[in-house]
Amino acid sequence: MPRLLPYRRQLELNFPHESQGHNWSFKSMRHHIDVDTSKIRVVFCADGLVLLRHESIGYYVGNPVLSQWTLLPPPPPPILPGNRYYDSGLVTLMHNGVILDYKVVRLHENIQSIHSPNPTTLSFEIYSSDTGDWSYKHVSCPGDNRDLVIVCNPITLNGKLYWHAEGKDDGIVVYDFFSDDDDQARSIRLPDRMQRYHPHHSDASRCFEHCLCPCYKMICSTSQGFFVFIEARRMTGKEEGYNLKVWRLIESDYSWEWDKAWEINMASIGIGFESVPMAINNFDVDIIYLWSLQHIRYVACNVRTQTKYLGPINRANEKYLPCNISVCFYPRNTLTQFVLSLQEVPKMFSKRS
Template structure:
């Protein structure tokens, strides 16, 4: 007996994402409505309450270009309803007749992943796609000026334009690794709307900043890139606006003078806001860390303190180092436990903890300035490389 289409859609919207991706490629009649705006909105509504989902975390060692972003799995007891989608199993790229020296993840946002491929002939190629849907698109090479090379640019970020949980477009941003005594930023930007690369120069009024290789690894949120520069400011730019200036935002008052020898900072996103985790090591080695979690309010560009807590209050010692905040719930912090060699999630509000599986031989290297991205699987279809009529 045939079921009503509305009932079928509601049933499918509750399936794990990996099954969804498989079914839509097998059964032709399901493909149109699984790619519709209505279905994406329904699917997002069903999953938005899963605040403790077992998302993958992508980590970048700031000082090492070679290591790039790597996937680390939390393996926490509470499983995501999406199931375990392995990154490695989803990388089915079109690499016929080419020899690849290295593939690494350059950026990710809103379910899309930007890959950087270094070929044996020293050329660089960029692919963007959705690893869940196994959809990948090769970008045209950026027009690097004569006398320069890819190594003069950081794979700075990937920004998206979203509306009602639907992907309308994206931009890939490369930032010039240039030492300057005045605050000017040079970007190479690829737009899915124009299907072209363009060079844009933006000024940064206000505090004097040094534009160096450290202005890399930005956090992407709502079409903006946020990154931490050497002057101790958060610099922000909206790549979908007509503003030709990059905004410099001072750190919270209690963090002025950072970086400190006795602390570290982690920056990420949670509940639709840019979040900064300020970790202050205590002089007494028997004590834990003081952790302050700051949320940046975009309407006023001011800081709001979400948490100010010593981790000893929730039973965590110095062996547990903060890594990220849950992308859906700012009360949930992810940590790496050096003593037990596992990841754990701690709800600071309820003092409940979830420990992952022990990972013997797994190494985590920490730096004072670093960036974490949480990969949230999605059903977003990457726009094809065709210029849009305006």
């Protein structure tokens, strides 16, 4: 996830990348934008594009590698009174590896739920680079998914957004934003999960600052072209660490099935509970990233080869590291993956040019 640093009139994005010696360092990219960049935040990333929002000007979509940024027209006044839209995501339409179109998605916070058997209604504001306009869309979703976890970023993959939904039917909600004739989202149950576990710690000295490390964590991500669900449960006993299950969601002919990629107790390869699981590698499902509470840095671990790599230390910007904003203690993932790309930002519709 690119980390936005508050430089006035100069946008700086820092990306951790692997360097020599099995260590990582930070690569900085600076961009000159003629606005107060302290009021800009990173909203979302998708296929090499980054969505930014300025608190008073609006949205920018761009590629930080090419230093190419486009200011979007402002959203229209909301048609649903009394609530607001959340910055939800960015989806792309790809053809032969080239982005043809992108959409910025905002989800209305009032997720309307009608008692079973009627579905939930989701309301979106959608900007399309193909038309240069914002539009509204309402879709139904079967099941009792009243509580989409909208405080966390959804996952973007192949023009779809995936939300984690909590409620009677705890699972994943999926909607394809490039299927114009589809007025229904999909609701997918999570695979059989480990029992949530909150151990009693008799030896408080073995925990970090009153046991801030989570006992159970869920991570949604993508890897090798699949939506991936990771669950981590803290294990105590002779070998204290996290037991991890990694599941891939297989889609075929409108059916969805979970395939377990791997399961392991991290303590068996020398990683204890002081390293909190955070994300999975976008290109290799066997590589997982953890945040070390002890060393205040990321750790990359290949469970197939059982090799470990230490992440970067960026001393000049330590106050922005996840440990200080409690990202690693949150029970669900809050990180968004970003992959460097030379994709150009699609031009807006000619009437907006």
